[in-house]
Each structure stands twice: as structure tokens, then as C-alpha cells.
Amino acid sequence: MLRIVTHIERTLLVHDCVIVPKFGGFVLQTIPAKYQAESHSFNPSRKEIVFNTTLQHNDGLLSESYMQIYGVDYRKAVLMLEEDVKSLKETLQQHKSLSFGNIGSFSLGEEGQTVFLPADTALFNLTSYGLSSFSFPTLESYLAEKRLLEVGQKHKKDTLYIPVSRKWVRVVAASAAAVALFFLVSTPVKDVNQSAYTASFVPTEIVSYKAPELNLSSSTIAEADKKEADVALIASPRQSSVAKEAKTRTAASVAPKVKEVSKPVAVAGSKKMYHIVIASFPSESQANEYIASVQSECKNVSKVVRDGKYRIYADKYDNREQAENYMADLRKNDKFKDAWLFISR
Structure with a gap:
């Protein structure tokens, strides 16, 4: 932004008319407070900026502002002002448009005339600074709304409410949750292997029992040994199947459960950027x-909206x-002598 714009904004806070020599004058027009019946809204008074190209003389207000800010005499201030006005005109001719901060913006028309677009701001009206527009409903709409509320309350009185004990509701809810948990946690019954549960006619305890020594004949002993061998062959499938299933269940119960450890999520911190x-x-x-x-x-030129x-x-x-080193090098170019640092996140 050009240096002269800051001085114009500063002077317009005190005076209603500021003239830029050989360029034009900025005039503040007071617009009184207004009431809009359609929307029932009140708008405070404000000041609108108007640009007049016929005002070309030096009224001394900007020169005085230069003297106060830079501590120079009147002659030096006039020279600085003339230099800034010349730079202002060159920039407008080169870019066809020029921003004037809180004042507005300039552009060149099709026939080369200067077109001024004022900014929508209440900065220059100190008497109503900080006041904003507001809406206040009429008494008729307030009474109508009150009648609607009374009708609604009357309908509420006609409604019957049945008292219910909160303790009883909590007991029912807990019981329902317990029943649902029981059905979810209970282990489903799988298909049963019938061959693993087929028992012999003689229990295994009797087979492994050692009988007392008796004086029997050799034929009797041989017959008993044969029966004992047949019983062992029938009982062995059940023993091997039961032992295998018991081993599988033991291994499954001993295996520890591995807990999933959640990895900490790195939170990316916001960085400052210097434009x-x-x-x-x-x-x-x-x-x-x-x-x-x-x-x-x-x-690397680009734009950011704020x-x-x-x-x-x-x-x-x-x-x-x-960023400051680059800005110092950039300011060596007269075209970018007003460059400044903007910090964002």
C-alpha cells in the first residue's frame, strides 16, 4: 500500500475534506440515521466518502501530516507529497487499478477517466463508531407471539402425565442388558463327534485293575488273557480321542491373549508463515x-485472502x-519500497 494512503486515512479522521494536490479531493458526506419500516430495522448515522477530481489545490492538510510524522519542515513535506502523488499516478496508469485501504479503490474507465469505488466502512464517523444496525419488532407482532405461547401452554395443561419410578426403570434396563449379554457371551454348541464318546461294555478302570493271583489251570488263564486283550482294543479309541481333545483345550486355554497397543498419533502443530x-x-x-x-x-508471487x-x-x-532479509532486499526496488510483513498460521 502506498505511503500517502496512510496519511489520507489519518487526516480524514479529523477533517471532512482532504485534497491530494494535482489528483483530487476526498469529501465525507454525513448520512443521518434511518429506520426501515419493512424490516423494522434501525441504521445508525454514517459518513460516505466521495471523490471530487476538480479539487486540485494544496490545502496543506497532507503536508502538515507529513511534517508531524517524519519531523521535516514544510518545504521538505511538500516535496515528499509531490513525489508520492507522482508515484500514485504512475501505479494507477500501469496497473489500471489501485487499492486505497479503508478509503476504497481507484480504476481507469474505458475512456481513461478515474473511477472511485468507496469502501463500506464506518471508520470515519467517530460520533457513531461501534454502533451497528439492529431490528426491533412492533408491538402487534409481540402480542401475536404472546397469544401463540399462551395457546401452547393451554395444550400442555390438557396432557396427562403418568408418574413412573426412575428406580424401577433402572432395574428393568439392567435386567434387559444382563439377558442380552448372556445370549451374546454364551458359547454355541458345535457338532459332537459320536465316535469319541462311544464307550466299551467294560470300564477302563476294570481293564487296568490287577487281579489277585489264583491257582487256575493254564486253559483258564489263556481264555482270560484273550478277553482282556479284546476289552483293551475296544477301550483304546475312546482313550486316545479323549486325550487328544483334552490336550487341544489345554493349549487353547494356556495361550495368552495379545493386547493391541494403540500407537500414539502425532499431532501436527500449526506453523507460522511470514508473507x-x-x-x-x-x-x-x-x-x-x-x-x-x-x-x-x-x-513466487501469489495472493492470500484476509x-x-x-x-x-x-x-x-x-x-x-x-523473510525479513528477503523483504530488505525487495525494498531496494522502488516499486516495492512499501513492502511489509504479514504473519499467518
């Missing part, structure tokens, strides 16, 4: 036109020292 701003525009089309004009000088304005920055860094 070297070289211009500001109220519309995107003006911003894009300016970016195209400085693309050859600033390779508070409804398009800030054009030559480059951006995540390190403040690098």
Missing part, C-alpha cells in the same frame, strides 16, 4: 491482474529472519 506483502486489492480480478504484471520480477481483501505477497517463509 512479504507488496500490494492489496478489494477484488480477485484486480489481484490476478497485478500478479501477472509482477510475475517476471517475483517468481478480511475480504486480496493481499499480494512476493514470497513466503516459515522463518522470520529469512
